[in-house]
Amino acid sequence: xxxxxxxxxxxxxxxxxxxxxxxxxxxxxxxxxxxxxxxxxxxxxxxxxxxxxxxxxxxxxxxxxxxxxxxxxxxxxxxxxxxxxxxxxxxxxxxxxxxxxxxxxxxxxxxxxxxxxxxxxxxxxxxxxxxxxxxxxxxxxxxxxxxxxxxxxxxxxxxxxxxxxxxxxxxxxxxxxxxxxxxxxxxxxxxxxxxxxxxxxxxxxxxxxxxxxxxxxxxxxxxxxxxxxxxxxxxxxx
Numbered sequence: 001x002x003x004x005x006x007x008x009x010x011x012x013x014x015x016x017x018x019x020x021x022x023x024x025x026x027x028x029x030x031x032x033x034x035x036x037x038x039x040x041x042x043x044x045x046x047x048x049x050x051x052x053x054x055x056x057x058x059x060x061x062x063x064x065x066x067x068x069x070x071x072x073x074x075x076x077x078x079x080x081x082x083x084x085x086x087x088x089x090x091x092x093x094x095x096x097x098x099x100x101x102x103x104x105x106x107x108x109x110x111x112x113x114x115x116x117x118x119x120x121x122x123x124x125x126x127x128x129x130x131x132x133x134x135x136x137x138x139x140x141x142x143x144x145x146x147x148x149x150x151x152x153x154x155x156x157x158x159x160x161x162x163x164x165x166x167x168x169x170x171x172x173x174x175x176x177x178x179x180x181x182x183x184x185x186x187x188x189x190x191x192x193x194x195x196x197x198x199x200x201x202x203x204x205x206x207x208x209x210x211x212x213x214x215x216x217x218x219x220x221x222x223x224x225x226x227x228x229x230x231x232x233x234x235x236x237x238x
Contacts, residue, residue: 074234
């Protein structure tokens with residue numbers, strides 16, 4: 001059952017972005033020459049939760065134009081990290097200005113760790129996922145699991161989850177807490193947003209198409225061969 005809303009957006013190192021004199025508002029802002037060598041991302045075959053943003057780009061532009069766009073992104077990419085978790089880490093440390101294709105809670109963990117990173121305003125058609133909790137059927141703990149899920153959907157449960165940087169799954173609740181709390185840090189991280197129901201959210205993502213194993217393997221393989229392995233050549237061409 002869905003218990004939270006987990007956005008897959010972009011995040012930045014404010015000091016570096018100020019030095020570059022550039023802001024991110026939509027996807028195409030990533031392609032500006034000012035960001036050359038300043039973007040950190042991970043190849044899709046190394047991301048366990050699957051690269052939702054990559055597929056958003058392909059759904060928005062179509063196969064051919066989508067890959068053209070992703071190659072332009074690669075031209076501005078300074079590193080493909082070994083793990084998806086490394087993307088927010090290298091941005092938080094100031095090694096790169098922008099992180100691409102990492103869920104917000106990973107980047108928000110850097111905020112809780114004392115680093116200065118900011119989530120950008122979520123681009124058009126940014127992927128917003130329903131974070132889930134499950135209970136095991138037929139187990140002795142099944143009733144307790146059910147009660148736990150029911151608690152997570154209460155106002156108190158939603159408030160506690162918001163401390164981790166995720167958002168309420170219902171419009172009844174907003175992210176709010178005392179000054180200095182995890183909730184208020186999450187709001188500051190996302191530029192003041194307290195609910196995904198307060199902003200326009202587009203959706204081009206097709207779960208059925210994106211979830212086909214063969215298609216996922218094709219996308220991952222194509223990315224590896226045409227972008228990751230040719231990264232140095234792409235940079236030289238641009």
